[in-house]
Amino acid sequence: MRVFVTGASGWIGSAVVPELIGAGHQVVGLARSDASAAALTEAGAEVRRGTIDDLDILRGAAAESDGVIHLAFKHDIAFSGGFESAADADRRAIDTFGEALAGSDRPFLIASGTLGLAPGRVGTEQDAQTSGAFDADVAPGPAKRLANAHATTALADRGVRSSVVRLAPTVHGDGDHGFLATVVAVAREKGVSGYIGDGSNRWPAVHRSDAAHLFRLALESAPAGSTLHAVSDEGVPIRSVAEVIGRHLGLPVTSISPDDAAEHFTWLSGFLGMDSPVSSARTRELMGWQPTQPGLLEDLDKGHYFATPSA
Known part of the structure; x- marks a missing residue:
């Protein structure tokens, strides 16, 4: 499978890429810097230069791929007061991928999170799977990212084998x-x-390597519209x-x-x-x-x- 991966040189992506290549998949990674491009080349991946704001690049890469794993998120601005802006950029990327993959039954995965999912009890994959009042145009802050996850699973109705992998807040390992x-x-x-x-x-x-393994399994066989938890502890x-x-x-x-x-x-x-x-x-x-x-x-x-x- 030819797989386009955003965030391919990040903490999660740099574990997902070798996991995919080791299973026989061909990886095309989005790189916004020379350092990221060099890391991807060394890992054995093809490089597509650009950022998640380059929607034409995302659209073209998705159209040329058998599946997409979207891991990129603007964490650098999220922690400096720009979380809503980061979530908006994420939504534009998700919508672009959805348009490119519609009707193809090809897999499309995004990363989301579990922190605060079900305060006071053990959260499950069934929690927060319906959008309710979390409209992406009006929901403030982190709720917008939840709305983005809902938009992703809803792509199943448009012929995309979409899934959301919710990561534990601590994805640990050497180099974290x-x-x-x-x-x-x-x-x-x-x-x-x-x-x-x-x-x-x-x-x-969850350990980073275990999370990467789940992303590969989801790419290969997750049912359309599924929500998965990358949680070990x-x-x-x-x-x-x-x-x-x-x-x-x-x-x-x-x-x-x-x-x-x-x-x-x-x-x-x-x-x-x-x-x-x-x-x-x-x-x-x-x-x-x-x-x-x-x-x-x-x-x-x-x-x-x-x-x-x-x-």
């Missing part, structure tokens, strides 16, 4: 610079390994995460009051305090997906998150 690496950096800066309140709130997690207590970090850095493990969390953890506080366990039972049954890589605490205990920049 995301949420978990940020928690470690905050502990170093503050001199304590903190958690909010009693630390019993839970985060789901259903919910790891944040206090347990803080204890591993404290042990490796030789720091005290300390509760941070909810009132002080924003000052201590800055932008991460709103996420770190959430209790958001998520199940992937239906995904495992439907796709035959079985994670094989270390869980979050085991991976954290390996030590690569604590290597100093000069190491």
Whole structure:
């Protein structure tokens, strides 16, 4: 299968590309920089230069492909106050891919997330599958990205084998610079390994390699309109995460009051305090997906998150 991948050189994409190539697929990766293009070439992929704002390039690449995996998202502006703009760009890309693939029964996958899916209980693949009031033109902030996921699964009605892969908030592994690496950096800066309140709130997690494997399985056989969960650990207590970090850095493990969390953890506080366990039972049954890589605490205990920049 000839597969067009956006975000192909990113944290998830750089694991998805070798997963696809290793299974015999031909990959064409979107690259917006010379460094990204070089990384894709080294990985054995073809390069298409451009960004997700270049809709003609996206349309042409999709038309020439047997399937599309859309992983790119403007995270760089999302965390500087431009999340709605990033979600709007994402929606334009999704609509463009939908138009190019309509009536073809070819696969189209996007990445989404699970954080905050079902507050107070274990979230499932069936949660938030209907758009309700989340119209992409009016819904604020992250709700727009949820609307984008709904738009993707709705493409099944237009003859696209579309699916959404919801990623756990922690997609961990050696080289991760995301949420978990940020928690470690905050502990170093503050001199304590903190958690909010009693630390019993839970985060789901998945190893990057296991997530990449699910994307391949979904590309090859996910039913049209399906929602899948790339989740290995259903919910790891944040206090347990803080204890591993404290042990490796030789720091005290300390509760941070909810009132002080924003000052201590800055932008991460709103996420770190959430209790958001998520199940992937239906995904495992439907796709035959079985994670094989270390869980979050085991991976954290390996030590690569604590290597100093000069190491």
